[in-house]
Amino acid sequence: MRIIAHVDMDAFFAAVEQRDNPELKGKPVIVGGQGPRGVVSTCSYEARKFKVRSAMPMAQAKKLCPHGIFLPGNMKRYQEVSREVFEVLNRFTPIVEVASVDEAFLDLTGATHFYNSLEELGEALQAEIKKETSLTASVGIAPNKFLAKLASDWRKPQGLTIIRPEEVAEFLKTLPLEKLWGVGPVTCRTLKQYGFNTAGDLASVPLERLEAILGKKTGKVLWELAQGHDPRPVEVEREAKSMGQEQTFQVDLSAAEVKAPLAQLAGKVGRRLRKEGLAASTITLKARYSDFKTVTRSRSFSTPIYDDDTIFQVAWEMLKELPTAKKYRLVGVTASNLVSKRQLSLFAEPCQDDLLATLDKLKAKYGNQVVVRGREIGG
Ligand SMILES: [Mg+2]
Known part of the structure; x- marks a missing residue:
């Protein structure tokens, strides 16, 4: 059974404004577009008493709450604070999905044993966010994302709602x-x-x-x-949308001569993927011919990959399909459509993972040349 939390910051933009400008505390703060077609993006709980709501035309908000403090908002600032919040969330689990600037899903299944109860875990989340950012959040904890989001919405602000399987x-x-x-x-x-x-x-x-x-x-x-069923996993989004390595040669190489450097590049990409706990659904080969013409070829897989062998095989196959008479001045391998390895159930045999992990450790400690596979030497 999974334990999923949905964390939703309370009146986030308005709360950041009130925190940064103490004179705004306790006042109806309304953040949103100030132009003739502007809408409310967030308003403080004080403004909500006047029935001001998100997505309402600003003109209407001004009628409902003429004494309100109307601010255009500062997205850059909110994003900074958002990063602080997500840093806190990552202390609880690495499996954090950014749902929006102020909302996240957390897969806490592996974290529950540190706490006596789900209440304690939820309170710890709220307390840690408060301690680090002086802001409050509402938290819902449930067996899946759908229910967790309903739960966080149940009681706001500073709500903590837990839906247990038997209560669904x-x-x-x-x-x-x-x-x-x-x-x-x-x-x-x-x-x-x-x-x-x-x-x-x-x-x-x-x-x-x-x-x-x-x-x-x-x-x-x-x-x-x-029925209360929602199989969707918490999806870790990465800032890196792709990972690539390329190499320019001193002299132009034939396809056969490119094989070894291509294997080394595939190994580097594989190591970076594993280091980040990611797998790639797409591998792209980039090749620049001696006449500077550059081509790319891509291949995608239903089961994402992260091992050097497969990355190399795919890249090598794509290269072999290029015109044979060409010489190369550069080749590159890029992994994209990255997903968190944890989300994947269909994965390579554990022994292969163990071998890769051992090689990665050796290379991290002693450098890339400590263990070299046959294909990386060429000849
Ligand atoms: Mg919110």
């Missing part, structure tokens, strides 16, 4: 359809026409009934959500 059905029974992921106004209207009003209503009919009304795909997704 009760929680969903009366949940309005609009709260289900992916239910927009159109789907909602359709479902209401058929007499469905809550998640519990959807859960109580056979799957085939929803598939008949909404189509196979949507029907299945909503029926599963209504």
Whole structure:
């Protein structure tokens, strides 16, 4: 069973403004576009008392709360503070998904044994965020992302809501359809026409009934959500969208002569992937011919890869498909469409992983030349 948390900062932009400018504390602060078509992006809880809400036209907010403090916002500043928050979250688990500038999903399955209870874990999250940023967050903890997000929204600000597996059905029974992921106004209207009003209503009919009304795909997704099932993993996003290595040669090389340097480049890319705990769904080969013409070839896989052998094989195959008469002044190997290795269940045999880990350690300690594979020498 997974333990997933959704962390949602309370009135984030407005809270940052109040923190940085103490004279704004306790006042209705409204952050958003100040132009004629501006909308509210965040407002403090003091402003919410005047019924100001996110996404409301700014003109309407000004009518509802004429004494409010209206600010254009400072995204750069909010992003700085967001980074501080995410640093705190990463202390609890490396599996953190950035849902937005002020929202995150955490897979805490491996962290629970450090705490006596989920309450303690949730309170620790909130306390640590408060200590480091002076800001408050609402936290939901549940067996999956869908329920965790519902939970964090349950009580705000500074709410901590835990949904245990045995409480899921009760929680969903009366949940309005609009709260289900992916239910927009159109789907909602359709479902209401058929007499469905809550998640519990959807859960109580056979799957085939929803598939008949909404189509196979949507029907299945909503029926599963209504049962409280959501298999989506917490996806670690990396700033690096790709990792590449390339090499320019002193003299132009034939395809056969390129094989060894290509193997070395593949090894470097593989090591970087493993160091970051990532795997690549796409490998791209870059080749520059002696006449400076540059070509790239890419190949993608349904099971992402991270081992030197496969990266090299793929790159080498793509190179062999290029015109044979050419000479090369540069080749490069890039891994992209990166995913966290932890998300992948279908992975290479453990012994291969052990071997790679040992080689990586040796190379980190003694340099790249300590262990060299046959293909990296050439000849
Ligand atoms: Mg928020």
